[in-house]
Structure formats: C-alpha cells, structure tokens
Amino acid sequence: MDMESVRSDFPTIRKNLGIYLDSACQSLRPDQVIQAMNDYYENFPACGGRSVHSMATKVSVAVDDARETMASFFGTDDPECYIFTKNTTEGLNTAAYGFGLKKGDVVVTTDSEHNSNHVPWMHLKDCIGIERRFSRSNKEGEFDIESFKSCMDRRVKVVSVQHTNNVTGCSVPVKAVTEIAHDYGATVIIDGAQAAAHRPVNLKDIDADIYCFSSHKMLGPSGMGVMYGKKEVLENLRPLTLGGGTVGLATYDSVTLAPIPDRFEAGLLNYSGIIGTKAALDYLSKIGMDNVKEWDNELMRRILGNLEDVKGLHIVGPDVAEKRSGVFSFNIDGLVSHDIAMMLDSMAGIMIRSGMHCAHPFYVSRAIDGSARASTYIYNSPEEIDIFTDTVRKIAETFGE
Numbered sequence: 001m002d003m004e005s006v007r008s009d010f011p012t013i014r015k016n017l018g019i020y021l022d023s024a025c026q027s028l029r030p031d032q033v034i035q036a037m038n039d040y041y042e043n044f045p046a047c048g049g050r051s052v053h054s055m056a057t058k059v060s061v062a063v064d065d066a067r068e069t070m071a072s073f074f075g076t077d078d079p080e081c082y083i084f085t086k087n088t089t090e091g092l093n094t095a096a097y098g099f100g101l102k103k104g105d106v107v108v109t110t111d112s113e114h115n116s117n118h119v120p121w122m123h124l125k126d127c128i129g130i131e132r133r134f135s136r137s138n139k140e141g142e143f144d145i146e147s148f149k150s151c152m153d154r155r156v157k158v159v160s161v162q163h164t165n166n167v168t169g170c171s172v173p174v175k176a177v178t179e180i181a182h183d184y185g186a187t188v189i190i191d192g193a194q195a196a197a198h199r200p201v202n203l204k205d206i207d208a209d210i211y212c213f214s215s216h217k218m219l220g221p222s223g224m225g226v227m228y229g230k231k232e233v234l235e236n237l238r239p240l241t242l243g244g245g246t247v248g249l250a251t252y253d254s255v256t257l258a259p260i261p262d263r264f265e266a267g268l269l270n271y272s273g274i275i276g277t278k279a280a281l282d283y284l285s286k287i288g289m290d291n292v293k294e295w296d297n298e299l300m301r302r303i304l305g306n307l308e309d310v311k312g313l314h315i316v317g318p319d320v321a322e323k324r325s326g327v328f329s330f331n332i333d334g335l336v337s338h339d340i341a342m343m344l345d346s347m348a349g350i351m352i353r354s355g356m357h358c359a360h361p362f363y364v365s366r367a368i369d370g371s372a373r374a375s376t377y378i379y380n381s382p383e384e385i386d387i388f389t390d391t392v393r394k395i396a397e398t399f400g401e
C-alpha cells in the first residue's frame with residue numbers, strides 16, 4: 001500500500017487538522033467519496049425508483065450500481081439482498097424485531113456485544129419474554145467456542161454475534177459459529193460493524209443469514225449502513241418501517257408488500273449516501289482488504305511495542321497486534337479515560353474516544369469504568385503512531401499514579 005498516496009486523498013490530513021485515531025467510531029473520507037456525493041447533488045439530485053424522467057433514471061441506475069458493487073465486494077451474486085439502512089443499529093433492529101420471536105424462544109449472543117446487539121434483545125425479553133443466553137468470553141475478551149456450544153439446543157431460534165469487538169478488537173469465528181447454529185436450526189445474525197471495514201469479508205463463505213454493517217466506518221458517508229440477508233431469510237422477515245416504496249399495491253383494506261429490497265427501504269432514501277458508499281467500496285477494493293488488514297496490524301505492532309514498558313498502563317483485551325483489528329483500548333492508573341482523551345487532544349491534537357464505547361455489559365462485568373480507545377485505519381502513518389505513543393507515555397509519567 002502506498003501510504004503517502006492514500007494520505008494525500010484525505011482533505012483533513014492535507015489540511016493538517018490533527019491526528020485522527022477514532023476510526024472505530026467513524027472513518028475519515030477521501031476526495032473520491034466526497035466528490036461522488038457532490039456529483040449527485042450538483043448533477044442529478046433527484047429521487048430513484050419512482051419518477052421516470054431522465055434525472056431520476058440516472059439515480060435509479062446509480063443505486064443499482066451501488067448494490068452490484070456491494071455484492072461483488074462481499075463475494076455474493078445477489079445485489080437485491082443488500083438493504084440500505086442508516087447504520088448497523090438499524091439493520092440489527094430490523095432483524096431482531098422482524099423474525100416474530102415468541103415467549104420462550106432463545107436468543108444467544110456473546111457477553112461483550114455492542115449495545116446495538118444487546119439492547120433490542122433486552123427489549124424483546126422484557127416485552128415478550130424471549131430468553132437470553134450469553135456465550136462467555138475469556139478474561140481478555142476472546143470468544144470461547146466451548147462456552148458457545150454449551151448455549152445451544154433446539155430452543156435457540158437466533159444466534160446474534162459480533163464479528164469483531166469494538167473494545168478489544170477480538171473477532172468471533174463467525175463461519176464456525178454459523179455452522180453450529182445452523183445444525184440446531186437457528187438463524188444467524190452477524191454485527192459486522194467493526195469487521196467489514198478492516199478485513200476481507202466473504203458473505204457466501206460465512207453463510208450467515210443476516211450481516212449488518214455501517215458505511216461510515218469504512219470511508220463512506222455518515223448515517224449510511226447496509227443489512228445483507230439471504231433471499232429466503234429476507235422473504236420471511238417483517239420490515240421494521242412501512243410506507244412509501246415498500247408496497248406493491250395498497251387499497252383501503254389490503255396491502256401487498258413490494259419485492260426485496262424495496263419492502264425494507266421505506267420512504268425516500270439517502271441517495272448521495274448510497275452513491276458515496278459505492279465510491280468508498282471502490283476505493284477499498286483498489287487498496288485490497290488484505291492490505292487494509294495488514295496495515296492495521298503493522299500500526300498495532302508499533303503501538304504495542306512503543307508502549308510495552310509504560311508504568312501504570314493497562315491494555316483492555318489481548319496484547320497481540322493481530323488479534324486487535326486496529327483497536328487499542330487502555331487505561332492509565334490514576335486517570336479517568338475522558339481526561340486521557342482530552343489531554344491527548346490538547347497536548348498533541350490527537351483524537352481518540354473514551355468511556356464505555358456502548359459496550360456497557362462488557363465493562364460492568366469486569367468492574368472497569370471505561371477506557372481510552374485509539375483506533376487506526378489506512379490513512380494513519382507510523383509517525384502519527386509515534387506521536388500518539390510518546391504523548392501517552394508523557395501523560396502516564398506526568399499525571400498517572
């Protein structure tokens with residue numbers, strides 16, 4: 001990967017607006033994505049899939065094109081199975097509420113899910129009495145297949161697990177999990193928010209029933225996501241939102257749903273977001289997802305090596321670069337994570353995230369108040385990493401206990 005050439009594509013890097021290490025929240029965007037979105041607003045800012053005039057037709061073609069790019073990026077041959085959402089959270093909610101689960105049905109997740117793959121299930125537990133089971137991770141937050149197997153029996157209707165964790169960076173072997181879940185007749189949902197941006201993901205190979213991710217974590221526009229589902233699964237899933245665009249025909253007393261994907265995409269869509277998402281996938285394809293993954297690992301090896309001997313610094317999760325997927329979570333004795341984040345910003349213009357990262361059960365179960373989190377992506381340089389680690393060292397030595 002030509003890192004300098006990649007960096008030159010990002011306006012905030014060209015303008016020297018600071019060292020951005022918050023990509024697990026939302027990534028920076030390259031010129032190519034911004035230009036594609038502007039092109040929509042400047043040259044064909046119409047609605048897709050409805051009007052038949054030439055500008056609208058151009059939008060419809062661009063939307064179809066984006067779906068085709070998506071299918072090829074994720075190794076499937078069914079573009080209509082990619083549903084545009086506003087984020088991973090919306091995809092996961094659509095899946096959770098769409099299966100029509102009943103009292104006593106069992107849903108298995110891991111014990112360290114993001115709230116987006118925890119709170120909807122809690123709500124279903126409180127409202128209709130589904131049963132929750134948690135696959136327990138080890139001390140470092142790594143998935144334990146034996147614990148997962150012990151959760152499984154014929155009452156399990158859904159297995160819904162993260163692909164990669166947003167605190168520890170640990171990944172779940174989703175293909176193996178899917179195989180086991182399918183043996184018990186369960187449907188499999190994967191929260192791919194952190195994985196889709198950082199590694200090659202082949203959805204045909206994984207074979208999960210639903211896979212959700214966010215475009216804004218992978219160079220795409222804010223508030224754009226995707227829910228992929230196998231055709232036969234989507235056919236039996238109830239849409240979360242109904243209205244314009246989701247129906248074939250509605251009379252005073254009947255409604256027929258539109259075919260997939262339209263039935264899940266209610267109302268006018270975020271067309272510039274869809275077009276920007278395609279541009280982001282094109283950009284990542286050019287770099288190659290294997291190279292993206294390797295760059296994350298290289299930067300993480302540097303972080304871990306540079307900070308190895310800092311007194312009072314504790315890493316949350318494993319200290320093995322290849323297990324972290326570009327996410328470095330840590331605490332410093334005597335300091336609150338928000339203070340670490342503010343000091344990094346004021347001392348060296350370094351932007352990280354702090355707090356519980358919407359992974360409350362993970363922190364509460366380990367009696368940790370939260371953590372600072374630096375997360376890397378393709379545009380971060382080794383020099384930026386050195387500034388980050390030098391500043392962390394200074395903070396620990398000056399302000400830590």
Ligand SMILES: Cc1ncc(COP(=O)(O)O)c(C=O)c1O
Pocket residue numbers: 024025087088089090114116117162164165166191193194214225
């Ligand atoms: C693992 C994981 N799942 C789900 C989400 C939710 O993503 P979004 O806010 O884009 O819906 C995030 C966001 O950080 C995440 O890291």
